[in-house]
Amino acid sequence: xxxxxxxxLSVGYGxxxxxxxxxxxxxxxxxxxxxxxxxxxxxxxxKAMTRIIRHQEGAVILDGKQISQEHTKLLAQKMAILPQTxxxxxxxxVGELVSYGRFPYQxxxxxxxxxxxxxxxxxLEVTGTIDFKHRSVDSLSGGQRQRVWIAMALAQETNxxxxxxxxxxxxxxxxxxxxxxxxxxxxxxxxxIVMVLHDLNQAARFADYMIAMxxxxxxxxxxxxQVMTPDVLRHVFHIDAEIGRxxxxxxxxxxxYHLIKGDAKHVEKTNDVHSSFVRPHLECxx
Amino acid sequence: xxxxxxxxxxxxxxxxLLMFICMTAIISMGTGYSSLSFERxxxxxxxxxxxxxxxxxxxxxxxxIAITLLAGMALALSGAILQVIMRNDLADPGVVxxxxxxxxxxxxxxxxxxxxATSFAYIIPLVAFCGAxxxxxxxxxxSYNKQTGLQPIRLVLIGIGCATAFSGFMIVLxxxxxxxxxxxxAKWLAGxxxxxxxxxxxxxxxxLMTLVPFVLYKAHRLNVLQxxxxxxxxxxxxLDRERLAxxxxxxxxxxxxxxxxxxxxxxxxxxxxxxxxxVGPRNELSLPVAMLMGGAxxxxxxxxxxxxxxxxxxxxxxxxxxxxxPYFVYLLWKKK
Numbered sequence: 001x002x003x004x005x006x007x008x009l010s011v012g013y014g015x016x017x018x019x020x021x022x023x024x025x026x027x028x029x030x031x032x033x034x035x036x037x038x039x040x041x042x043x044x045x046x047k048a049m050t051r052i053i054r055h056q057e058g059a060v061i062l063d064g065k066q067i068s069q070e071h072t073k074l075l076a077q078k079m080a081i082l083p084q085t086x087x088x089x090x091x092x093x094v095g096e097l098v099s100y101g102r103f104p105y106q107x108x109x110x111x112x113x114x115x116x117x118x119x120x121x122x123x124l125e126v127t128g129t130i131d132f133k134h135r136s137v138d139s140l141s142g143g144q145r146q147r148v149w150i151a152m153a154l155a156q157e158t159n160x161x162x163x164x165x166x167x168x169x170x171x172x173x174x175x176x177x178x179x180x181x182x183x184x185x186x187x188x189x190x191x192x193i194v195m196v197l198h199d200l201n202q203a204a205r206f207a208d209y210m211i212a213m214x215x216x217x218x219x220x221x222x223x224x225x226q227v228m229t230p231d232v233l234r235h236v237f238h239i240d241a242e243i244g245r246x247x248x249x250x251x252x253x254x255x256x257y258h259l260i261k262g263d264a265k266h267v268e269k270t271n272d273v274h275s276s277f278v279r280p281h282l283e284c285x286x
Numbered sequence: 287x288x289x290x291x292x293x294x295x296x297x298x299x300x301x302x303l304l305m306f307i308c309m310t311a312i313i314s315m316g317t318g319y320s321s322l323s324f325e326r327x328x329x330x331x332x333x334x335x336x337x338x339x340x341x342x343x344x345x346x347x348x349x350x351i352a353i354t355l356l357a358g359m360a361l362a363l364s365g366a367i368l369q370v371i372m373r374n375d376l377a378d379p380g381v382v383x384x385x386x387x388x389x390x391x392x393x394x395x396x397x398x399x400x401x402x403a404t405s406f407a408y409i410i411p412l413v414a415f416c417g418a419x420x421x422x423x424x425x426x427x428x429s430y431n432k433q434t435g436l437q438p439i440r441l442v443l444i445g446i447g448c449a450t451a452f453s454g455f456m457i458v459l460x461x462x463x464x465x466x467x468x469x470x471x472a473k474w475l476a477g478x479x480x481x482x483x484x485x486x487x488x489x490x491x492x493x494l495m496t497l498v499p500f501v502l503y504k505a506h507r508l509n510v511l512q513x514x515x516x517x518x519x520x521x522x523x524x525l526d527r528e529r530l531a532x533x534x535x536x537x538x539x540x541x542x543x544x545x546x547x548x549x550x551x552x553x554x555x556x557x558x559x560x561x562x563x564x565v566g567p568r569n570e571l572s573l574p575v576a577m578l579m580g581g582a583x584x585x586x587x588x589x590x591x592x593x594x595x596x597x598x599x600x601x602x603x604x605x606x607x608x609x610x611x612p613y614f615v616y617l618l619w620k621k622k
Contacts, residue, residue, distance in 0.1 A: 072519070072524050073522035076521050080521075081516065092566070103522055103523065109505070109506065110506030153520075
């Protein structure tokens with residue numbers, strides 16, 4: 001059993017069911033990416049797993065305990081979350097913001113201890129934001145700001161880090177910068193990372209484990225090779241994709257794709273062609 | 287993680303505000319309808335004045351100064367909390383219907399319940415306090431959603447709606463009433479400091495003495511509340527519980543102030559705003575500044591207003607707006 005999993009988890013707003021009786025296991029010390037079309041419930045799943053929204057049925061289990069019955073401060077020592085568009089009050093400096101990551105460990109008036117300062121500096125160092133320590137968060141570029149938010153999550157010193165589309169609004173270089181930082185954290189410190197990503201190729205490239213969702217249910221979960229298949233992509237995104245190999249990382253990637261039009265028969269046919277095109281799978285998990 | 291220079295700057299600002307308050311208080315002691323000149327201040331303070339001088343200073347001016355200061359502090363602190371909880375720089379105690387609620391309660395009480403003049407002055411604050419508290423509870427109950435908890439934007443909208451409804455109700459109440467009674471209510475609403483007795487100081491002081499340390503204790507939680515909800519939850523803040531506790535604190539602070547001073551709106555909006563502009567968004571730094579700023583503002587407004595038109599003076603609430611509005615316009619202009 002992994003440390004974190006859900007059991008028959010259902011989340012909805014009023015009558016509308018967003019996540020439908022979903023059971024998913026998050027492998028420890030691996031990078032997991034969740035993919036799926038807009039409105040498939042991937043963000044909602046992430047929010048429910050991190051107690052940001054309440055679920056209606058089922059349970060999220062962390063270390064053998066339901067998170068809904070755990071003290072929220074204790075949870076914050078075990079898992080950190082970087083939401084989609086975090087906001088900070090105007091004029092706050094980078095160092096101050098990152099110091100808020102120490103909140104779960106603070107008592108009383110919230111004075112920072114020597115150890116708190118060490119962790120904050122370490123988080124700034126790792127994310128390459130130490131030079132901005134005394135600058136205002138508003139004055140940073142999108143990529144720098146995202147790294148600062150990651151630094152704040154790191155200051156929480158949690159084993160599990162959730163990120164909801166951490167690369168949105170960033171250009172290609174900054175996207176890679178953020179994802180490579182997360183990969184390094186995973187490799188060097190064995191942190192479990194769970195993130196929602198929009199870009200399929202990035203999702204496959206950085207993930208050890210992938211979850212493809214549609215209409216609040218999981219279509220396929222497993223290694224990149226198991227998830228990045230024409231079948232799965234056709235079903236989940238309604239696209240007709242050709243899957244090849246990234247020559248550098250040897251991860252599966254969408255080489256070309258287009259929207260599926262016409263009747264189901266046609267879809268079946270193209271699928272057959274592509275199945276034979278895919279080369280034998282290699283184990284994705286290193 | 288606060289830069290030492292900023293801490294130093296905050297200390298200097300606090301010191302400057304204290305000096306300003308002392309100066310204003312001295313000016314306030316030496317001016318007014320009854321004659322008590324500045325040269326006589328020292329002797330009277332040392333107990334060498336005539337009976338009349340003693341009476342003017344100790345029973346009229348000093349309690350008034352104390353009440354104004356305390357009320358200004360309470361309003362500023364309340365406004366600072368509400369601006370954080372509602373994530374809205376334009377929030378102030380008026381937004382959660384405290385002024386309107388207290389106003390309706392006072393109007394209803396004054397118009398329909400016959401009481402004797404002697405006990406009247408001491409019952410009004412109690413009535414205003416209950417009115418404010420009930421309104422805040424009503425607004426909270428209406429804006430609480432079982433699924434999503436307390437949404438700041440809902441709180442603001444319902445608060446403004448209730449405040450407007452109560453103001454309308456008050457016009458209906460007042461329109462049919464007797465002229466002298468209407469005069470009193472209108473004056474109360476405009477925020478003329480009218481509780482001018484040590485008894486009112488004693489009514490106000492316990493609130494401040496318990497709630498100010500409590501709010502300062504909560505300062506770092508207020509910091510976290512300034513972040514967006516998911517971030518605050520993610521770092522382990524019990525959002526609903528903290529919000530409710532702080533909302534009740536803000537209501538109690540503002541209601542206790544409004545109950546002795548009448549409806550004063552601008553202080554709670556302006557003082558926290560100026561404080562943040564001076565020392566940044568960290569609450570452990572900005573709250574003390576906001577508090578002193580609020581006290582200083584209201585004291586200044588009352589001192590000026592009291593001496594402008596003899597013998598009744600201009601209500602402090604009106605004066606605060608006259609002093610505060612230009613600064614606020616300047617702030618907005620600077621932001622662009």
